[in-house]
Amino acid sequence: MTTASRARSAGFHVYSLLIVVTLLKPLSNLSLAWGMHRFPEFLSLQPVQYLRASLEPFVILGIVLQVLWLLTRMSLLCIADLSYVLPMTSAGYVISTLLGKLVLHEPVSASRWAGAVLISLGAALVASTPGKTASGSA
Amino acid sequence: MRWVLVMIIVVSTVVSDLLQSREMKLAAGGEGAAPGLGRVLALIASRRDLIVSIVCMAISFFAFLALVQTQPLSFAVPASAGSFALETVLAKLVLREQIALRRAAGALLVVAGIVLVA
Numbered sequence: 001m002t003t004a005s006r007a008r009s010a011g012f013h014v015y016s017l018l019i020v021v022t023l024l025k026p027l028s029n030l031s032l033a034w035g036m037h038r039f040p041e042f043l044s045l046q047p048v049q050y051l052r053a054s055l056e057p058f059v060i061l062g063i064v065l066q067v068l069w070l071l072t073r074m075s076l077l078c079i080a081d082l083s084y085v086l087p088m089t090s091a092g093y094v095i096s097t098l099l100g101k102l103v104l105h106e107p108v109s110a111s112r113w114a115g116a117v118l119i120s121l122g123a124a125l126v127a128s129t130p131g132k133t134a135s136g137s138a
Numbered sequence: 139m140r141w142v143l144v145m146i147i148v149v150s151t152v153v154s155d156l157l158q159s160r161e162m163k164l165a166a167g168g169e170g171a172a173p174g175l176g177r178v179l180a181l182i183a184s185r186r187d188l189i190v191s192i193v194c195m196a197i198s199f200f201a202f203l204a205l206v207q208t209q210p211l212s213f214a215v216p217a218s219a220g221s222f223a224l225e226t227v228l229a230k231l232v233l234r235e236q237i238a239l240r241r242a243a244g245a246l247l248v249v250a251g252i253v254l255v256a
Contacts, residue, residue, distance in 0.1 A: 075173050
């Protein structure tokens with residue numbers, strides 16, 4: 001494999017992982033929010049309540065998605081900077097806002113949509129920088 | 139109470155992300171390839187700081203659960219993204235990542251966007 005094709009393949013790998021990480025988080029948040037809205041008790045500092053909440057089917061689904069998100073993002077952090085991954089996956093905030101409106105019927109104001117546009121522009125700007133600058137010697 | 143929960147989420151997320159990023163880069167060495175999920179699980183089992191990072195993430199997770207029970211998702215998610223700015227600065231200071239002008243400008247736009255969305 002030539003250096004150029006190796007670089008293309010690595011770039012493709014980074015983008016594939018970015019897409020998966022970006023989609024998993026808002027889906028997990030939606031599932032957790034849905035599950036917690038259906039949970040009848042108010043959460044205090046008692047661990048038993050958290051355990052009971054963790055048995056709600058949508059909370060279980062949210063936890064499974066969260067674990068998948070965590071493992072995929074850890075894999076991504078091997079090949080990309082944290083300061084690159086954070087803005088690039090911030091599209092998840094836009095998706096969360098959309099899901100909040102479409103699925104949970106939460107109100108979304110014009111300033112929230114403006115925020116979504118800024119997040120997208122910022123992510124696009126970061127996407128034009130190299131994904132990895134640190135060797136991990138910190 | 140909601141801002142106490144937001145603060146718990148932000149602090150534990152920052153610690154968790156910095157530890158994860160440092161440990162995963164150290165584990166990758168100069169290979170330049172992302173490990174599969176099985177290899178990531180093996181790394182978690184063998185590196186103490188990765189376990190600490192997951193404990194921090196669990197604290198953040200349970201605080202998030204308590205937050206979304208009483209607050210709308212469209213508040214909880216962007217409010218807890220306060221960690222974003224802090225992490226970008228610490229990525230430069232602690233992880234020695236090079237934050238060029240374009241990346242810094244992009245990160246600032248994202249922070250402004252998150253503030254508006256919140």
